[in-house]
Amino acid sequence: MDQKIVTLDEFILHREKLEDATGRLTAVLRDIGIASKIVNREVNKAGLVNILGTEGSSNSSGDTVQKLDIFANERMIHCLSNSGEVAGIVSEEDEKIIILPKVKSKKPEYLVVMDPLDGSSNIDVNVSVGTIFGIYKIKSKAKSEEITDKDFLQKGTDLIASGYVLYGTSTMLVYTTGNGVHGFTLDPSIGEFCLSHPDIKIPTSGNYYSVNQGYYLKFDVEMRRYIDQCSDLNYRLRYIGSMVSDVHRMLFHGGIFLYPNTRKYPQGKLRLLYECKPMAMVVEQAGGKAINCKLERIMDKEPIDIHERTSIVIGSPDMVEEMMEFIKKYSS
Numbered sequence: 001m002d003q004k005i006v007t008l009d010e011f012i013l014h015r016e017k018l019e020d021a022t023g024r025l026t027a028v029l030r031d032i033g034i035a036s037k038i039v040n041r042e043v044n045k046a047g048l049v050n051i052l053g054t055e056g057s058s059n060s061s062g063d064t065v066q067k068l069d070i071f072a073n074e075r076m077i078h079c080l081s082n083s084g085e086v087a088g089i090v091s092e093e094d095e096k097i098i099i100l101p102k103v104k105s106k107k108p109e110y111l112v113v114m115d116p117l118d119g120s121s122n123i124d125v126n127v128s129v130g131t132i133f134g135i136y137k138i139k140s141k142a143k144s145e146e147i148t149d150k151d152f153l154q155k156g157t158d159l160i161a162s163g164y165v166l167y168g169t170s171t172m173l174v175y176t177t178g179n180g181v182h183g184f185t186l187d188p189s190i191g192e193f194c195l196s197h198p199d200i201k202i203p204t205s206g207n208y209y210s211v212n213q214g215y216y217l218k219f220d221v222e223m224r225r226y227i228d229q230c231s232d233l234n235y236r237l238r239y240i241g242s243m244v245s246d247v248h249r250m251l252f253h254g255g256i257f258l259y260p261n262t263r264k265y266p267q268g269k270l271r272l273l274y275e276c277k278p279m280a281m282v283v284e285q286a287g288g289k290a291i292n293c294k295l296e297r298i299m300d301k302e303p304i305d306i307h308e309r310t311s312i313v314i315g316s317p318d319m320v321e322e323m324m325e326f327i328k329k330y331s332s
């Protein structure tokens with residue numbers, strides 16, 4: 001007999017009752033689920049319609065903007081405007097914060113940070129990409145005051161929820177509200193995300209490491225020594241240029257993902273607010289660890305600006321702790 005199908009909506013509503021939630025966060029999570037299904041539809045047929053290729057500009061990260069980046073960004077913003085619960089958004093695709101139009105009789109409580117299409121350079125070569133999102137509450141503000149950048153500069157420990165969508169061999173939405181990590185797989189036959197991986201726990205160790213080996217000579221000595229050890233131990237190098245995909249693999253097979261600082265990116269390349277902190281919340285909730293190369297916990301960091309970059313070492317706890325020992329031992 002078919003196992004009972006639990007859809008994302010049913011699961012969120014059930015958890016809302018358990019957590020005595022108001023239903024307002026539920027509306028935001030459901031809107032993210034809807035946007036993800038729309039993005040998934042376009043990602044899956046990107047080769048058939050004129051949505052491949054570059055749009056000709058570059059985003060706040062300096063990355064060349066792909067047409068699907070713009071599409072995903074617009075869909076996420078549009079869907080997040082529906083509930084009236086979200087006051088504003090920070091997106092990798094927009095230099096400035098996006099203030100959403102007020103919905104009658106609603107007083108928005110939430111802020112969303114997102115990378116609408118992470119790893120978009122993979123699109124044209126049919127390799128997996130993802131969406132990363134994090135949800136904050138607006139801290140005390142007068143009703144009339146409009147939100148500003150400062151409202152987004154919160155620690156990872158202030159995140160109410162975070163997660164990602166992976167557009168891969170199947171499309172999965174993985175999220176946490178601070179009570180464990182749960183994975184949902186999109187069933188195209190019914191157009192619903194269905195619970196497929198409840199209460200995900202990352203293996204304490206693994207034999208995969210994920211780093212752009214091409215920058216090896218530009219890493220600090222402690223990183224090179226650790227990478228050498230991974231190679232000596234015959235660990236398997238997996239790196240596909242999409243943080244969502246590389247981190248998702250670690251949640252199930254264990255491992256470590258490193259994007260250290262380099263000469264080109266002395267602070268690190270990845271974005272603290274809308275890439276690293278949401279992913280760190282998911283990995284920590286699954287039992288993993290996430291630090292920067294100064295040994296600071298990513299979740300404790302309060303950004304100084306909305307597009308701040310950071311180095312990151314994230315993954316199985318035993319492997320991150322070993323990396324910390326290398327940093328202490330070899331870092332100048």
Ligand code: P6P
Nearest residue numbers: 118119120212241242243244270
């Ligand atoms: P590099 C994608 O652009 C991204 O932000 C992450 O998803 C990915 O892990 C990283 O950058 C890839 O960067 O410099 O190795 O191409």
